[in-house]
Amino acid sequence: MSHSAAVPEAVISASEGLATLVDVLAEDRTVVGPALRDGAIVLTEISSADELPHGCGVELTAGRYRLVRRADPMIFAHSAGPQSWKAYLHPQRERLWTVDRDARGRLAFREEEGEPPAYAFLGVRPCDLRAIAIQDRVLGGGPHADTAYRRRRDRTFIVAVECTDPGATCFCTSMGAGPGVGEDGPAAYDLALTEVLDEDGHRFRARAGSRAGERVLARLPRRTCDPATRAVARQAVTTAAQHMERAMPPVDLHTLMAGSLDAARWDDVASRCLTCGNCTMVCPTCFCTTTEDVTDLTGDHAERWQRWDSCFDLDFSHLHGGPVRASARSRYRQWLTHKLGTWHDQFGESGCVGCGRCIVWCPVGIDITEEAAALHAETRGSRTTDEEAPS
Structure with a gap:
């Protein structure tokens, strides 16, 4: 040796x-x-x-x-x-x-x-x-x-x-x-x-x-x-x-997410999503946090703690008038469009690495690759219909 x-x-x-x-x-x-x-x-x-x-x-x-x-x-x-x-x-x-x-x-x-x-x-x-x-x-x-x-x-x-x-x-x-x-x-x-x-x-x-x-x-x-x-x-x-069994659709996901904000597919996934936040907890790139302040009974000692938070939490986007994203549809759309789309705008790359954890640990089995493919099929179908429509 x-x-x-x-x-x-x-x-x-x-x-x-x-x-x-x-x-x-x-x-x-x-x-x-x-x-x-x-x-x-x-x-x-x-x-x-x-x-x-x-x-x-x-x-x-x-x-x-x-x-x-x-x-x-x-x-x-x-x-x-x-x-x-x-x-x-x-x-x-x-x-x-x-x-x-x-x-x-x-x-x-x-x-x-x-x-x-x-x-x-x-x-x-x-x-x-x-x-x-x-x-x-x-x-x-x-x-x-x-x-x-x-x-x-x-x-x-x-x-x-x-x-x-x-x-x-x-x-x-x-x-x-x-x-x-x-x-x-x-x-x-x-x-x-x-x-x-x-x-x-x-x-x-x-x-x-x-x-x-x-x-x-x-x-x-x-x-x-x-x-x-x-x-x-x-x-x-x-x-x-x-031997990889799953794949994202071979399209520009950034463009796909930006062009599918009004897709009907969001209603379909919202009917299944429990907004439990499991996907964000197991995701290796999700980073959102919130802060909590705690004090003792005398008020002489206080601490500020940071803990993980999730965009699926109803209070995550809460402002003085209530939550910005009150529906399951809007919260799931926020998560997916950020992960695959606007992450590029912020950090120059996708926020998804293809580990599949969000698929496995979703209690109702929502598949991120399936949702992306469905959005692609819907937007492609809409473009085809528009192109075929008489002028």
Whole structure:
């Protein structure tokens, strides 16, 4: 085994290599990865590679998630679970500041500036890698960046894992967000793994995407990446893309959303939507929040907290005269047109990465790709009718 200072690519075993990776990362970071909990593969803190979901897969469909036992020991051959990494980078609830009043009535404000945990994310899917990049732009960029997000993000080490077995609700290929992390261009990860299992054994093709990634890879038991392993890994990603069962309609979604605000389809989806907000909670890019102020009984101590909010919440758009979007139709339309349309106007790209979580965890099985296709069919039909109408 070689132990040079800089290792851009290598092969590590699924046993000793992966176990050592977790141990090395855990030396100075909190390792977060997939594990089995309560009938689902969830993201949680792990201390050993043994906690990863060896031999577990998932069956997904609209409104349904089920764990299945695989016939092989693959570790990452499962689709994204109910959580995304934003729960660690953009927490569901965090305190922004506190204020205390002393005996003379003077107020002392203290902003939350504690050092955030140093995380190592193990098993970040390409769709979630794209989602993190989107959150970096939304929350970490611009003149009014979320400094708490930026501090957490700067201390995070990312181990991406390319997808080789997409779920039935995945459509990352049509969103340009997977199933691979790409071979060329700047890397958005520190390490990228591709899991391979064939007659030559169970192993990972490992690629470093940063100097920190090279240093970690140099400490692992490894061998030079051979052409056969490289070819098998690439083919596994290519095959995964070919097996993607869902896709967004191949149209300009930004234009589609702008031209379908009055579509009848919104009434159809509103009749099914419960406005529960599940889709926004599981979405890896939804970022909306609200603030809450709490005080003690004396009034001498107060705190401001930030927590996730949803555009499906009736109070989300509440003004002095009532909610701006009172109907389910208007709230679902706001979510979808922002995600696929006006997100481009704000941030220069789509807010959807094709992970399919909103399809799986919708209690009534509303499918975002189906809704986009229906809107496209309706607007295309309207244009055809207009073109055929006599002048």
